[in-house]
Amino acid sequence: MEKSCDMYDVIVVGAGIEGSSTAYHLAKSGNQTLLLEQFPLPHSRGSSHGQSRITRKAYGAKDFYTRMMFESFELTSELEKECGKQLFINCGTLVFGRPDNAYTLSTEKSLRRFRVSFEKLDSAEQRRRYPGMAFPDDFNYILDKTGGVLRADKMLQAFQAQFVRFGGVLRDGEPMMDLLPGDVVSVRTRGHVYRGRSVVLALGPWAATFLPSIGGQHSFRASEDYRLLLEGKRLGHVQFFQVSHFFH
Ligand SMILES: Cc1cc2nc3c(=O)[nH]c(=O)nc-3n(C[C@H](O)[C@H](O)[C@H](O)COP(=O)(O)OP(=O)(O)OC[C@H]3O[C@@H](n4cnc5c(N)ncnc54)[C@H](O)[C@@H]3O)c2cc1C
DSSP states (O other): OOOOOSEEEEEEEOOSHHHHHHHHHHHHTTOOEEEEOSSOSSOSSSTTOSSEEEEOSOOTTOHHHHHHHHHHHHHHHHHHHHHTSOOEEOOOEEEEEOTTOHHHHHHHHHHHHTTOOEEEEOHHHHHHHOTTOOOOTTOEEEEETTOEEEEHHHHHHHHHHHHHHTTOEEEOSOOOOEEEOSSSEEEEOSSOEEEEEEEEEOOGGGHHHHHHHHHTTOEEEEOTTSOEEEEOTTOOEEEEOOSOSSOO
């Protein structure tokens, strides 16, 4: 049940997949959370719109992603149960290339190392299973059996609906105009000033224009888990999420 308040534990700005999933987890774990979006929802002007996104465990040599995907798949299945909708279609994902292709080779090694179920296909088998696709005869194929398609728009809506169900406050059509860091962070929109103990900026491509507009006097540091942390004495807890947790 939505309940606005004077002071939020966390204000999340940007209701793309990053912001919506972050806000959902915050509200679910008992934080009084505001999710602020500049456009009326749903909208098609961000990176998260559209019906489908690929998801998989095969990431070549990038073990960081493969490790993260185990948790990501679990959380997707939890969300499906909560909202009673199928959000993931497990059709498998195919990685292919010439036998010496570094990405294909490292993908196979990584899937073996992480004990992910996969199949190696030769050209004849590839053509039999996927007759609509034609590749050179010497290509190798690795089918990550755990991968598939996320129903992106449904997933985004599910995160937002569940967020509100867990008591989160969603304000769309309300752009953040300014951010005043401090022990209490203030987020100014046209009509309101929202106050929070922490703020998460999940602005997608708009970060490139918004952050310089407020950031002249602040410095940024990339953390190990790919977040950029805004540093400074009066900044309170300001986090800028850069990595995709759920579509990747
Ligand atoms: C065509 C395409 C295909 C892709 N395919 C895949 C794929 O198959 N698999 C995969 O894993 N990934 C894929 N990606 C990448 C993935 O979709 C993105 O990484 C992800 O959607 C990024 O989400 P986001 O929340 O960071 O950004 P966005 O979705 O852009 O969200 C940012 C939100 O912040 C809001 N905002 C910005 N500034 C303000 C402000 N001042 N006040 C209030 N709100 C604000 C915006 O309006 C927007 O809603 C694809 C991306 C694209 C574009």
